[in-house]
Structures are given as C-alpha cells and as structure tokens.
Amino acid sequence: MLAVEVRDLKKAYGDVSAVKDVNFDVSPGEIFGFLGPNGAGKSTTIKMLCTLVRPTAGSARVAGFDVVEDARRVRRHIGLVFQEQTLDGELTAEENLRFHAVLYGVPPDQIDARIGRVLALVALTDRRKDLVSTYSGGMARRLELARGMLHTPRVLFLDEPTAGLDPQSRILIWEDIARLRSEEGVTIFVTTHYMDEAENADRIAIIDHGTIIALDQPDALKASVGSDTIALETADDDAALLSLRAAGYAVERGESGLTAYVDDEEAEVGDLMAAIDVRVRTVRVHRPTLDDVFLHYTGREIREQLGEGAGNGFARAYAARRR
C-alpha cells in the first residue's frame, strides 16, 4: 500500500488555481521532499493531504484512506507539524505531549511509555519537566516532531520544519527526521524551500506555479541538468587542450580557460591533472546543485522568491518574543 497516492489533484481559490493536476506517489518509509518557492502550491497541497483543505478536483489517499471521504481516519494516521509553532508555552513538554496523546486517543496505559519514547527520539528527555516557554526555537520544533510521532502515525507531514531556525538547529532537525524514519518506520512528507536541505530526501518533487515540474532522486535530478565540470587555467591552454583530448576527456575551450566535462569530479580530478604536461594555474570543480536543477527547470533562481519567506521568519520571531 502506498503511503500517499495523489491523482490529478487540483485546488482553485476563485479564479486562481493554487494547485493544477498534481500526480505523485510516496512509498512507505520514504522521505519525500516537496520543494518550491513560497506561493508555489506546497502548503495548499500539504493541507489537502492533511484534510484541512478540500480539493477542487482529483483525489488523494493518505495511509490508504481517501482525504475527502475518510478525513477522520486520515487524521488519526498522520502526524502534523505546522510551519507556525503550535505548542502551549505555559505547559511543560510532558504536559503538551500528554494533551496530544489524549486528543488522538492513545490508549491510556501506553501514554507514559510513548511520551518517554518520542522524547528520547528527539533527545529532549532531560527537558521533559520544563515549561515550553523556556525552550529555544530549535528545541520547540524538535518537541513538535516528537509530538507528531506520539500516536504512531503512518505518515508524518512537516511543513517547512526548519524555516527561521539557525544552521545548527536545522542539522539537528534533519538528524531527528532520519532517526524517526529509521526507528519508527514512518513515511515523511516534508516541504522546504531550502535547496541544500532537500538533499536529505530520498526523492524530491519540485513544484512551481502549482505544477510538479520535476520528480526524482536528488542525484538523478542533478545529473539531469548536466555533468560535473572541471574548469582549468594553465600556462599553455592549447597544449593542455591537446593532451586532455588525447587522454579521452571531453574538453571545451572558453574565454578564460578550459572546461572539462566529467561524470564525477571528485574521482576524476586527479587523473585529469596528471594528464596535463603544462603548469596548471587554477582548478575549479563544480557539481550541479539543486539550485542548478531549480534554475534549469524554472528558468530562475529560487532565492529570488524568498521575500515572503523572510516575512514568515519575522512573524515567527515576533510571535516568539511575545510569548
């Protein structure tokens, strides 16, 4: 059974279509990244899958249940971590978790064990009795991950889990996500607009203007936009060009030197250097990143779109301060 199954899913608000005919599947146990700029349709899609927004057309099944017909069952089998914080700062971590456990119908005799387990999964066991208002942003986020796992959901939905957090916290959160998958076997559906983070996913769907424009494993996506390159400047480019071609490399001559196209820059840069007889002045290697992938498929960089994201970060910080 697929963890998530989406067929021709559509959502329109009046004349504006937020999501247009989206199709994809997510396998059980997969970490599935949903990547795109703000306003691309990520949040609308995740909300439809979580039964918070009703699709205009098409269908989606989550954990085997239809999101429209069987919304209540879907909700019991998914965990949700929203973009905004949804903890009660005046309660302790344990109290927040207990509240959630009761609301989701975790059997009373299993609640304590389960709270201990999820806190251990995100390494917050020693902060169990502390008020959540004393938590840092990253810790609160990890507590939310733990809370999302309390009722043993089959699919955990994370909407921009690292937005507005510092780099260390972001790394910790991705470690937690990997641990939740490996130790609890949960399927993880995560949206993000951070390209570098999307690398942590098994597969990535890139969404833009409500349409999925690419879907594959990160390496395959990167390979699809071009090979690795090694750019060289030498004392005598003509001689270098000849010897490289003789050694079987695909090389081109550009304005400021040579560019060699290779399959794997890390493995091949040494051999390539050895094949050149003249003195090499500079070497620059480049491997396509997801930024290149995004640029390739959309014709623009994702960073241009971040105005809205910065706004969210501010709202979070503001809310955190008022707390």
Next chain:
Amino acid sequence: MTAVTTPSNVLGSPMELRTGVARELRVVGMVCQRELIRFARARTRILSGVVQPVLFLFVLGYGLSGLVGTVGGFSFHQFVYPGVVAMSVVMTAMFSALSIVWDREFGFLREMLVAPVDRSTLVMGKTLGGATVAAAQGTIMLVLAPLIGIHLTPLVVVQVIFLELLMAVAMTTFGVFVASRISKIESFQVVMQMLLMPMLFLSGALFPLNGLPNWLAFITRLNPLTYAIAPLRQVIFDAQHLSVEARAHFSSSVTWFGWPLPIWFEVLIVVVFAAIFFALAVRGFSRTE
C-alpha cells in the same frame, strides 16, 4: 522517475488508537485539566480576579451604604455582596474564554482543531475548565463573608458553589461563542468590555430589581445574568434571617409581571441560555478551518 528502495523493516505496527464515548470524555477532561493547570500557574490573574470585586464591595458597597442606609439591621454592602461574588465569577468566566483567542494567536488552537476530535468535545472541555476556574475564583470570595457580617452555613456554601458553577458554565459558553467569532485579542477585549459591563450593571448584581422604571425593569428581565444572580442572592439571604422590613427593601427575587420566579425556574432559564450559547459556540468553531 526512479523507484526508491526502503528499509525492509519499515512500518512498525501503529498502535490501535481509541475511539468512542470514553475517549471523548477523556478529551473533555484533558482540555479542562489544561485550563486548571494554566490557572494555577497564573498567580497574578488569580490576584487581579480578587482585587477588582473587593474594590467594588468595599468602595461601592460602603460608599453607598451611607446613602441607602441600614434597613432592618441589613445594609447595602451586605446586599451587594452576592452580586460581587457573581461579578467575580462572571468576569473570570468570560475572560477564560479569552484564552481561546490567545490560543488562536499562538497556534495552539490549531493543534486542537486538527485532532480527530469533535468540536463539541473541545467546546465542552473548554467550558468545563473555564467554569471550574471561575467558580473557584468566586468561592475564594466567600472568605470575605464574615468580614461584612454575612453568615454562611456549609449547606449554603454547597448551594452557592453549585449556582456559581451554573452561572460560570453559561458565561463561559457565551465567552467561547464570542471568541469563536473573533480572531484578535484586542478586539475580543473591547467586545467583552462592551458586553460585560452592561450585562453586569443590568443584572441586579449591584442594585435591587424592585422599583425600577418600567423600561429598565424590562431590559433587566432580558439579561440572562439576571436569572443567574438572583438565585445566588436568594440562597445567601435565606441564611441571614432577614427582618420582614429588610426583605421588602432589599428584594432578592426576579418578578415577571408581579410573579416572583421560583429558584428552580431561574435555574432552568440559565440552563437554557447555556445550551443555546453552547450550540452557537460549537457552530462557531465548525466554521473555522
């Protein structure tokens, strides 16, 4: 597209989640318990909930006692005491509903609304929690009784707590209903002040309802709070062995065209109001998200 190989041991068996009435009741208990925990931790709120009514009792009560005078050994500040207790309950109840708006602002409301739980269960938990807190606040006021010469027996205290709870439930559901329609803390406070003060002033909490001009008498009879406060006063006054003279001067019952309503009837009216507000509150929340 490439297929992904996943670890073979994935999908550990998810636990069997509970459904049914017992579980919905546990949710009511949990939502209620959260209100109590928060109340117990907010010491300043408890204090401010005492100070304001005390101010009314001593400043207004003793201030007007001179004007109204003592009739049959009973004075105005004694008359106003049940009203002030009620005021304490009503204000706490209405403002405990404020926490819903607060929860909405801080996102916790969302955590509750997306849970696979009926909206009515959530509203019930919230109401029960808010009402318990409000009744507790009103009960704290009972310690002032001996200071102003009000005599209480254990039976009266039990009756008073019951009536406080009833009043608190009605006012909390009312507050929850208002909160379901309002998303900003600032506007909630404005709306509450606009509703709370007229409701309190037109309820007989601060003056006897007999001898009012007809139009004013009519408005007080439309106010649900009137029927919540009258029984409280009747129960407390019955324990004071008032003289006939004082009883006539400081009337404690509500009349409809000269017919004094019995306590059970007043209680029934409050129950009906509470049920209406409850239904409206559940409807209010069913609309969001």
